[in-house]
Amino acid sequence: MPAVETKGLAKQYGNICALDSLDLVVDRGELYGLLGPNGSGKTTTIEILTGQRIPTSGSVSVLDTDPVENPLDVRRSVGILPEREDPPSFLTPREYLQFVGDVRDISDIDARIEEWSGKLEFRGILDTLSTDLSEGERQRVMLAQVFIHEPELVFIDEPLVNLDPLMQAEVKDILTSYCEAGNTLFLSTHFMEVAEDLCTRVGIIADGELVTERDPQALEENGLLETFATEVGDREPVEAGRS
Template sequence: MNCISVEGLVKSFNGVRALDGLTFSVECGDSVALLGPNGAGKTTTMRIIAGLLKSDSGVVKVCGFDVIKEPKKAKACLGYLPEDAAPFMNLTVRENLEYVGLVRGLSNIKDAVEWVSQTLGLNGLMSVRPSSLSRGNRQRVALAMAIIHRPKVLLLDEPLNYLDIPTQENVVELLLSMRREGTTMLISTHIMSVAERLTNRVIMINRGRLVWEGSISELMMLVKPGERIEETVARMLKEA
């Protein structure tokens, strides 16, 4: 069963086509890296899947629900960390988490807030407003808001942005544990080491079109002698 299904996605901005018939799917339980150069359409794709942006044409389903026809059911399955995510600056960290828990209809918000704050090391920041936090700490709060309801499907757009090395490692371990628990993930990242650790499949897009898809092991087989995997990806995107 596919937990994410994207079929024939088209989106233009001011006459410029950002997505051009993009089609792919992510099976439930899979963790997939979405790769492509700047301007390839990765963030646009994420926003459409999350139901925050409407496509010009095409169909997107999350957990079997059409994001246009059944948006509430589709969004109930989702957690989304956008690129350059920003919590509500006029609320404290605790109020941000409690608000998301309320919107998500959690039965025990207190326990959910305690779990996510402990998991991401936010306990000492709960009474602070995000406007007073570093960009890295804001990223941790935004990630906490994305996972507080333990979603079936998690969309992550550059999840390690702004994080220092120890925090990056903690977040990677958290996402690995969620993957082991069956969370389906679509991760947009430019860091190949992250893709190799967190995902089992790769989807490459460029100019809004699918360039290549396959397993991490299949991608490794395409690496030429003396070539780093980042160079392989760049070459494949350039040749597409």
């Protein structure tokens, strides 16, 4: 069974159609990217897949579970990082990750904190209040909470936001290794380079519709950009600069 599958998924907000009959299949072990301009339906898709929003119509399955009927079961079994999500300002990174460990019943949480704070290079600020951290440091802590319970499926909205170039390279390696180990990653982005560098398959979404899917590694240089321009036409352009 696929890690993620939707059929005819739609979401309406009054007269606004956020998603229009989205059919999507993400196989286990894929690093799948949903690429599109702001307002195209990427975040709405992730929120429905993770049980945070109820679709207007259609069906959805995440790890063989319906997130509409069983949202808590899905959220317990996956990792989730929304865009612009920060750790609580009144906790240190260590305290926050220990809280995550309690919620997720991780018996060796202290060892995992040491492991992930090392991988993401924030051991030196483990006991600093989160309100005193930079945006990049907070992003690294939030990435740690995604992986610390070793989920087989992770959803990340804009994974490289606020990270400096060196840390971006480290995070790219972590995400790639995670999928090479047999896990599945579903990310959304409006940065062309993120999709090209990371993803094994990219779905291009515009105005709530999945307009095409491509393997970026099988395309020639600038092929993904050309595909986007061809398929999306004169809609709002994707940001092609470095993230």
